[in-house]
Amino acid sequence: MPGMFGAFNRSLQPALKRARLLSGLRKTQTSWGHNVQFRGCSATSDTFHSHEDSLVIHYGGTQLHFNYVWLRDHCRSASSYNSDTNQRNLDTGSIDLTIRPEHTAVEDGHLVLTWPGGHVSTYSLSWLAENSYERKKHSVLQPRILWNSDIYKNANIPSARWDTFMSCDDELKKFLQNYLLYGIAFVEDVPATVEATEAVAQRVSLIRETTYGRMWCFTSDFSRGDSAYSQLALDRHTDTSYFQEPCGIQVFHCLKHDGTGGKTLLVDGFYAAEKLRQKSPENFELLSRVPIRHDYIENTDKHQNHMTGISPVLNVYPWNNELYQIRYNNYDRSVINTIPHGTVQRWYVAHRELTKELRRPENELWVKLSPGKVVFLDNWRIMHGRESFTGSRQLCGCYLTRDDVLSTARCFGLQA
Ligand SMILES: C[N+](C)(C)CCCC[C@H](N)C(=O)O
Ligand SMILES: O=C(O)CCC(=O)C(=O)O
Ligand SMILES: [Fe+2]
Known part of the structure; x- marks a missing residue:
């Protein structure tokens, strides 16, 4: 003493x-x-x-x-x-x-x-x-398994099945554990209806209503002023990057497709970003520090919207540097006027490096969403895209509130 x-x-x-x-x-x-x-x-x-x-x-x-x-x-x-x-x-x-x-x-x-x-x-x-x-400061808030296509496929994660998923809490817990670790999870044998998709979504969380509706069911009819409502291919992206708080989870269920193409592309954005952090920490740092803007501007007869979100591409918790959110949508990224001129070139270089990682073919997981197969994806981590398609294709789904998904998981004792 x-x-x-x-x-x-x-x-x-x-x-x-x-x-x-x-x-x-x-x-x-x-x-x-x-x-x-x-x-x-x-x-x-x-x-x-x-x-x-x-x-x-x-x-x-x-x-x-x-x-x-x-x-x-x-x-x-x-x-x-x-x-x-x-x-x-x-x-x-x-x-x-x-x-x-x-x-x-x-x-x-x-x-x-x-x-x-x-x-x-x-x-x-x-x-x-x-x-x-x-x-x-030494521990992560949410443990994750980052993946490229081989890692995900070799993990052999089972899909949940509609019956047990709807009735058995243990099945829901397993599903959520997979979802938390991989950022994606599937439920199969779901009746190909909007109602059943809604029921599956509500088993997990509250549905987040947006300008697109609560449950949406869309086809290539240009009913909204956005390329999602076309037959065009869409490169990997996160949705609602133009929200102050982008939607946490996206649920997709393809109810019908008579035609070719239309496969869904999934890429683990955190896997790519962590590769960037390893290879070039200064580029990672720049993307996590410099805020940029996304906009959704829709001006049609039926819909008028102007949404804006300003945030860095990569978001990390300041106390442990854990990555928690990526916003990456080259369609919806708007005018860059938040970056001082001396930094713009370096920002494009950093963005290119991240883009290269995101585009590596080995990082791409392609799945054909057929009726019955519902995918949940973490829209703060996983990028989605699609192949162009022909014929009539109907995709339904919704967004979920991130807080409620994570709350359901924590109430099961899962770390999130
Ligand atoms: C069709 N659905 C409602 C799912 C999405 C529409 C949002 C499309 C927008 N470009 C974005 O990436 O946020
Ligand atoms: O049509 C698809 O498969 C997905 C389109 C898309 O990116 C979206 O709806 O958010
Ligand atoms: Fe999208």
Whole structure:
């Protein structure tokens, strides 16, 4: 313990001055330096150290830092937190930003803090570790298996079957697990109707109504001002890139096709983007930093729309660099005027590198969607496209709200 306080004193001399300035009350070290006590068998003198505004806990071979305001804010006592509703009772705005515990102890695997005024907060060390920045920054929010066509085919992922999918929760859980890992999942033997497709979709989540409708069923009739409503081939893309929040999931069911072509192309955008990150981190970084714009402008007799979404092509969580969303739609990408002139050339180079990865033939998974086979795809990760076609082809489906799909998955205990 003396060693610990030695370190404590040395590192805190300047801090002490600051603390005195912040709070007129803290005149001497003893009046604000707090009591430290260890009880219970696992605690040793190097279990934790007190720093200026945080406590450093040594746990499972790592140092975990916990800011004092954070600790007060995350108190799980009944007056601070309602564990029935999982909501905070405490008014964070009323916490003294210079708060320090008056007493700190580690007892039987728990950190026990006594705050000025007598309030006691208890946290299990495992809870603290689980919720620490140090742990989180090394772990992904959503584990995924990135794929090219061989990887996906060799994985032999079974499709769910309509009957069991609709009635058995375990089947739904397996389906969601596959969906989370691969970003695509199939249900087969679905009756070739809009109603059955709607039922399959609703088994997973809420349907997200958009300007295209709730359930849509479309053919090549140019009923909307968009190339999807034609017989043209469509290169790989994400949909609704022009939304502030692009639709999370897309569901497709081909109800009928008398003609040739029309196969569906699926590409794992994250596989391509991670290849880019490995080969050329600066290009990956640029695409994840520079915002660009997508627009949907429709001006027909029946439909008037102007939707805009501004965001980088690649989106990563800032704390762990995990990729969580890709927006890639060369049809709907609009005028680039958000990039300073000195960066435009580099942006096109980076975009080209990503495009090369996305276009590698080995990354393309081609499937013929025939009546009965419903595909769910993660529109934040998986790109889709189609071959041109002849004849009459009817595709129905819908978008799902991402939050509700992920919520269903988490309620099954899946990590998402
Ligand atoms: C036909 N369906 C409703 C599925 C999609 C229409 C959206 C097409 C648009 N270009 C986009 O990529 O967002
Ligand atoms: O026709 C298809 O297979 C897909 C068209 C498309 O990209 C879409 O509807 O979003
Ligand atoms: Fe599309």
